[in-house]
Amino acid sequence: MTNHSHDVDPDTEKIEIALLLEGIFRKYGHDFRRYSYSTMRRRVWHRIHLEGLPTVSALLEKVLHDGVLFHRLLRDLVIPVTEMFRDPDMFLSFRRNVVPILREIPYVRIWHAGCSTGEEAYSMAVLLHEEGLLDKTRIYATDISEDALSRAKEGFIPIDRMKLYTKNYQASGGLASFSDYYVAEHGLVMLKPSLRKNIVFARHNLVTDRSFNEFHVILCRNVMIYFDGELRDRVHGLFHESLASGGFLTVGSKESITFTSRSGCYDAFDDRNRIYRKNP
Structure with missing residues (x-):
């Protein structure tokens, strides 16, 4: 053509x-x-x-x-690009280094901004379940796309991705067998509904919508690479406003807060895995 x-x-x-x-x-x-x-x-x-x-x-x-x-x-x-336990090293670092701090918080709020079809939010639910924290955590998973959110709520996984997801899960420090978390029938793979009970899927537009809660962790990975510098700064302002003191912000492996207007507001908690902690 x-x-x-x-x-x-x-x-x-x-x-x-x-x-x-x-x-x-x-x-x-x-x-x-x-x-x-x-x-x-x-x-x-x-x-x-x-x-x-x-x-x-x-x-x-x-x-x-x-x-x-x-x-x-x-x-x-709004092409969704996502996978379960994407960048397994980040999840491993989160498990080892952030989870012990979250244990001290009575009730944990986590925001997955730009959650796409939900794989990352479900990955976090698996990790928190294994660490005994899921019951005291509310995960907010938001996206601009209604299509992506309706798929996220269904909790189906493409069967051709199971090999990759299992490998990612193991590399992220998974404590069980990944097959414990889904049921497969008629060529479909569905995540167990128990993972969904503490996840709220909702539409939120990072460009136009405001903060809607105070969070202990915000993950926005591989979303802001599509924004220009001014919009990126505005969204970082939204995240800073939405994070509790000492809260954690995680961005994608090709992203950084270094060149944003909020770079001085965080410590590089684990810079290699793009985990930053808001200054008190």
Whole structure:
């Protein structure tokens, strides 16, 4: 298929994409205006080719008048990339170094921001169950995508990922057998409902929504890599406001708080695994 995007004047294309993102915000309330331009451009053109359209402007016209097409585009813009016990070393460090501190707290609140289809929140539930902390913990798992959240609530795991997830679980310091946490039947794998009882799945938009509680741990991993610097700073402000004194913030392996306006507000508790502790 011809890549029309190569034939467009780059300045014109920037205007078109800015108008598209502005239109999406005004019509549907989803704010992608401060997301990384290169990421948005790539995902927008992916949808343009699938729809057989010639330009970004043609996509904008369709999106404003066709809610079904908008939801197809939305799925492209919030592509969920997640797995159980992703970056196992982080979970191992959390288990060894953060859990002993959480034991001292009467009731623990954890926020998984940008939880996608829920794998990370379920991973945390498994870890806390094994450490005897799940019953005194409430996990809030939030995402911008209703589709991702409805899948998260169902608790299904793609059967072709079980080998990877089992390997991740073992490398993260798992104390049991990963198969203890799911049931498999008719080619489907479902996480045991007991893991879900202390997880609240809810829609929350990091770009436009406010803080909604005080947390002892916030995990936002591999979400802010899609934001521009100004938006990243704003979201870090939200997290700082939402964290209890001495609380923990964990970001993705390719992310850091070093170059944000909040870098002086945290100690590098485990910099290699991107676990930071809010200064008292």
